[in-house]
Amino acid sequence: MFHALHALTATRAPDELFDTLIRAVMENSEASTAFLLLAEGGTLEIIAQGKVKNQRVNVRTNRQGTSFSELPESIVANVQRERVQVVLADAAEVSPFSNDPYLMKQHVRSVACLPMIGRGDFLGLVYLENDLQPGVFTQERVTLLNLLVAQAAISLENTRYCERLTKENERMNAVHGELVFQRNLLRTLAETFPHRIYAKDTETRFIFGNMAVAQGMGVSSPDDLLGKTDFGFYPEACAARYHREERAIMQSGQPLMHREEEVNYLLTNDVAWMLTTKVPLRDDDGKVVGIVGVNYDITERKRTEMELVSRNAQLLELNAKLSRAQAQLVQSEKLASIGQLAAGVAHEINNPVGFIFSNFTTLDGYLENLLTMLTAYEEAEHFIESQAMKDRLRALGETVDLPFLKEDIPVLMTETKDGIARVRKIVQALTEFSRVGGNVEWRFANLHQGIDATLNIINSEIKYKADVIKEYGQIPEIECLPSEINQVIMNLLVNAAHSIGEDRGKITIRTSVMRETVSIEISDNGCGIEKESLSRIFDPFYTTKPVGKGTGLGLSLSYGIVQKHRGTLEVESEVKQGTTFRLTLPVKQGRLQTGIADA
Ligand SMILES: Nc1ncnc2c1ncn2[C@@H]1O[C@H](COP(=O)(O)OP(=O)(O)OP(=O)(O)O)[C@@H](O)[C@H]1O
Ligand SMILES: [Mg+2]
Structure with a gap:
């Protein structure tokens, strides 16, 4: 008996366990036939069968050749339903199961059907019979048999549990293998990828980064970033902005795509142009748990671009x-x-x-x-x-x-x-x-003479349109190319005359001296210049005059001449009120040694 109990405890493989159980119950009970049925998915299946032949117990653990016709179905059903044993001292006598076709046909005498219960669950049952002797299954024997069946139940549950554990273990191993593969894939991808990749949690703390991002931010390994935020790596205001922006991405679920910006890295003191993309990081349920960011260093491209732009501007300027x-x-x-x-x-x-x-x-x-x-x-x-x-x-x-x-x-x-x-x-x-x-020689010249001479030449342009009022101040001779300055004055005077409409107007010429410079103001009370045009009047070919009337070169040439004289040409204008051009020229250019004389 103890030997049998021990054997039941020791066995691990299910088939061996069933064999041992059948042998144990038969050897300890004088049963001539035994069945082990196990509940699988709600229905009972015959798992093992034992028979005494030539005083030896033969056990078959495969299910072939066995059927319920070799069992009293009503007893089996009862034990399955009630989960209590059924023991018949003599099946030939009247009992609740007398009508069972099997019992009636096979003339069985002693019957014992014991439920196999493990931790509250019905696992199956053991059916025993003796077809020759009645009263074989005494109470004492039944107790013993129950003990064996209970032990078998524990072993069976253990075996199944072990099987489940093994399977779970295998599954876990497979999952682990897959995870390791995924992790290696991710790592290889991240390290091979030449751009900066990182991930952050909902508090915008780094939870991942590749070597590129670590080096870019000035630490030796991505591990040095883990758990930290951008503060300390970027200027305060910038880090705060990143924090706000990442929180917004997480809240809205809307990614930030391809933003170009100039970034200052505090630890390396580097300034670089970055193309940044940030997308929400989601878990299996789609809940946002952080962000993933990718930064492309576009400094080189930007530099080339800016060079191109400045080259272009230079070219335009040159043109x-x-x-x-x-x-x-x-x-x-x-x-x-x-x-x-x-x-x-x-x-x-x-x-x-x-x-x-x-x-x-x-x-x-x-x-x-x-x-x-x-x-x-x-x-x-x-x-x-x-x-x-x-x-x-x-x-x-x-x-x-x-x-x-x-x-x-x-x-x-x-x-x-x-x-x-x-x-x-x-x-x-x-x-x-x-x-x-x-006209190509620099000399000291009297501007008033130049103005008067110019007025004389263009008299016909002016005299029918406006009165000319001269308010000449005491100005010295200035070092200039007189004929060119005369051209400027002529152009300003003709423009002034053209600005005057039907009614007779007024053109005032005012001269004055201020330290080392002389100013000539030419004011008219003509049509004035629109705000939008003001910035363009010095452009070559800009004219508001009808085709054939103006070339649009007057002011641009004048501007060039004034620049050559290191002077300035400014304009103030009010629509319908009039315009004043102020020409300011240095008295000396430093080209001539002497010649300064008072006018
Ligand atoms: N005193 C002014 N009052 C109003 N508009 C003016 C005056 N001076 C210049 N402008 C505006 O500036 C434009 C450019 O003047 P600019 O002297 O360069 O060319 P233009 O007089 O049109 O032609 P061009 O001088 O070659 O005959 C003029 O067409 C006119 O619209
Ligand atoms: Mg003009």
Whole structure:
């Protein structure tokens, strides 16, 4: 008996256990047949069967060849349902199971059917019978048998538990293997990936990072980042911004895609351009548990890009300079040739005008003398005695209308004198304006003379449109290229005249000196300049005038000339009120040694 108990405890393999159990119960009970049935998924299955043959117990643990027709089904069903044993001392006698077909047919005598209960669960049952003797299963034996069955139940449960554990273990091993693989994959990916990858928890603390991110942030290993936030690695305000932004990503579930920004790394003192992407990190249930970030270092690209932009700007600038220079060249060539022509013509006219003027003055004197003489002759008329002579003189006087002549001659002389004086003035102005050969030379020049000469030349543009008011201050001569400065003044004056509409306007020219600089202000009360145009008026070819009327080069050329003189050209304007251009020029350029004289 103890041997049997021990055997039941020791066995591990299920089939061995069933074999041992059948043998144990048969050897300890005089049963001629025994069955072990186990509940599997609610139904009972025959697991092992033992029979005594030639006084030996034969056990079959495979289920082949056994069927419920070899068992009293009603007893088996009862034990399964009630979970209590059924023992019949003599099945031939009347009992609740007398009608069982098997019992009636097989003439079985002693029957014992014992439930196998393990930790409260019904595991199965052991059925025993003796077909020859009644009363084989005494109470004492049944107790013993129950003990064996209970021990078998424990062993069975242990075996099953072990099986389950083994399976679970195998599963865990497989899971572990998969996890190790995944982890290695992740690590390899992260380390091979040349960009910075990291993950953070809901408190924005690092929970993962690759070597690239560690090195970039100035620590020797990704482990040094774990559990830390961005504070200490980036400037305070920047770290706070990252924290806010990552919290927002976690709350909204909306990723941050491809943001370009310049980043300052405190530990390495590096400044780099980063392309940043941050996406929410989710668990199996889709709940956001952190963020994953990827940073691409785009410093090199950015540098190239910025270089390109600045190169482009330089090119544009160069291009603008080139077209300005070209336009200036064209314009100054044009002006130079006009100047040459004008100077030539002026020179040619100058001589005749000179002697016309001087002759005219003489002529004026002669005429005056003649008129005096005429008056004397008129007075002498009364003393002429010849009536015929008197009549002739009167008739002649009436024919030529002497009183009118006496009245008109001085008027004509004055007008003509004025005309000649004006011609002289214009010729002088032309010479002054265009000084052949002098227009490329720096010299000290009187600006007032230049302004007056210019006014004379463009008189026709102005005189019908505006009154010119001169408010000249006491200014010194300045070192300049006079003909170029005259061009600037001319352009400003013509623009001013053009700005004046139907009504007669006013152009004021004001000059003043301030320390080492001289200012010329040209104000008009014309149409003014729109705000949007103000920034463009100095651009070459910018004009609001109709095609053919303006080239849009005037101000841009003027600006170039003023720059060459290291001066400034500023503008103030109010629409419908008027415009003031202020030209400021240094008195000295430092090109000439002497020559400063007061105006
Ligand atoms: N005094 C002003 N009042 C109003 N607008 C002005 C004045 N001066 C310049 N502008 C504006 O600036 C533009 C550019 O002037 P700019 O002298 O460069 O060219 P333009 O006079 O149009 O042509 P160009 O001088 O070649 O004949 C003018 O078309 C005009 O719109
Ligand atoms: Mg102009």
